[in-house]
Amino acid sequence: MDVVSPELTSLLPDEIMDTEAIEDIPQSQPDGSAVQSQPSDDAPVPMETDTPVASEHLSLCSNATSAEHAKALAAVTALGIGSGSPLPISISSTLPSLLTLKPAMAASIATTKTTDSLTGTSFSTGGLQRLTAPFTISAANHQIILNKVASSQATEAAKSAGISPQIIKQEGQKLLVTTIGKSGQPIVLQLPHTGGKPGLSQTFGDNKSQAPQFKVVTIGGRSELKPVVGGAGNQLTTLQAQQLKTVQVTLICFVLLTITLSEPHNSNMQSISGKKIAISPLKTPSKVNPSVTMGGVGGSQFKTIIPLASQPNVQQIQVPGSRFHYVRLVTATTASSSGHLSGPSTSSIQTAKPMVVSTGAVRMSVPIVPAQTIKQMAPKPLTSATVVTTTPTQQRLIMPATPLPQIQPNFTNLPPGTVLAPAPGGGNVGYAVVPAQYVTQLQQTPFVTLASSSGFPASAGIQTQARLPLNGLSTSETTSRPRKPCNCTKSQCLKLYCDCFANGEFCNNCNCNNCFNNLEHETERLKAIKTCLDRNPEAFKPKIGKGKEGESDRRHSKGCNCKRSGCLKNYCECYEAKIMCSSICKCIGCKNFEESPERKTLMHLADAAEVRVLQQTAAKTKLSSQISDLLMRTTPVISSGGGRLPYTFVTKEVLEATCECLMEQAKKAEQAHQPQVEAERMILEEFGHCLMRIISSAGKAKADCASINC
């Protein structure tokens, strides 16, 4: 099965699995329109209110009879997943040959929509609601044509429903998708042939036949496909369920393609790699699929999911309150969802232009980039934007329903930033515990190219980015500051001595010897992790966390045990973390407490030094800048006049900068309590330096000028 087992779900860290905060996400926009397909060039960058494309409430209405609808609805209801929420978007299939779904299938699709909220997707499962048909899907010549052709009727219907018209209509054997794109150029997506019998209904009805296969956009979400068994009389075989999976994926693909390809401009997104869809950090509608929901740990916080464009099985998740990046393994599950996009869509996809679709509360940016381009893209630091990139060609899983073989640690205590990746050749039951940072590493290594050649072309994982406070540190601190390389020699980097290992990272650019903290030694690494967890279940949890209730300050979870350092050196973990020792510390001779004069002095000196450095740097930078600017302005004079004296360069700006340097020097002397004589000496010395710089610059300018004239 490719669903996340409840057991594993419950074992996942709360930070990941927590979906409480996202429950009250509005199902539609206040005005009732769920899909705002009208492009908005000057719309704000998707951060606050955006939700992923899939958050569009989707209902796929087949041409089934009312009775069948009722059955389907009953089936959905029986699954207990129907929320009864409105379905702002509906795909009313006027194309029986393609989308005539049996009730159970319809129900399954609806179910799938619900669970496809992995990426914050909010496909409603409120049952199959009969809506107008903003989407009209038609089978046609194994192609989907995405263009701007509008169906007036559908358009009107959509408008009346507050939904922008997006129509997939029948036209021979093509799927004509009327989009909101501006290009006006039809985008044809080639659908696989079905043995000369276009349409899916036949396929659906035939368990032995292969479901049509498409390139599938899954929004990085796991597709929790629950076979509808016993629900309202709907019985599905496993094979049927598999086919339904294909169907649902296919249909999602249609919708997403329609949406994501329809806006070839407006690239507000921070581009990381591959295709991206902005996902709102704020809200996602339900907790049916917490793994990708962008809800957060409380209030405005949200998770960041960064599936690799080149590593389609990995999603990187930033969890507020944690300085670690969680990475969730998602596995391609639907073999039948392979296929190929072809035709004009190919060129469209290679335009590398971000596509943004505003869909009510949803704003998506999907830069369509060729796979090769994706591979070449270097990872970029996280920014404030929330970016979600979808992998259009595969479904994703969080974890397999089957337990980990042999080693099955408590997932809650796995090293922070751990991904359970399928082991090579291991299908869905073998795993590699991969540090989140390895996602980045993978992107920088030839590994990444494997993904695009692994049968999942042009992946575009879902990526979200957000500036989050992580464990008291700003995101910029946590993301921009590279971990120091370790120097382990004897531990094989498989002990907590190794900072890399202790932080759940692979060694990268380290100076270690005999390192086993890498993917090549995954077995040993797993074993080591298990050993550590056996010894201390909290081994991989952050040591610095909040104190007792009511205490706002961070504190060490265990406390230090210093004896000789006075807790005022970096030997002390408390001091190193820039926190004071607490009552749980067992240190001797501690000087790292609030009123400690030693600590105050130390802090004061450190602050003063930092300020001095900053000021001096600023002053010198300014001086250099002024001189350079002056040189630029005086060069013509020099070149024409045959040379100028250095004092010519002493303009007002240079004078001011020089004075700042001198003042800084004076402050420095004062803070060091230097005698007046010494202070004067320091100032004069600095003045001399300034003069030398001016003279040097003047001379250099003259020389440069002379060389230019030559």
Added chain:
DNA sequence: GAGTTTGAAACT
């Protein structure tokens, strides 16, 4: 850069 110091982790 080599050697020393230090305290956390690992071990007994």
Added chain:
DNA sequence: CAGTTTCAAACTC
């Protein structure tokens, strides 16, 4: 749980 050893980072020269 306490004492000891191992280890790698922090620090000093």
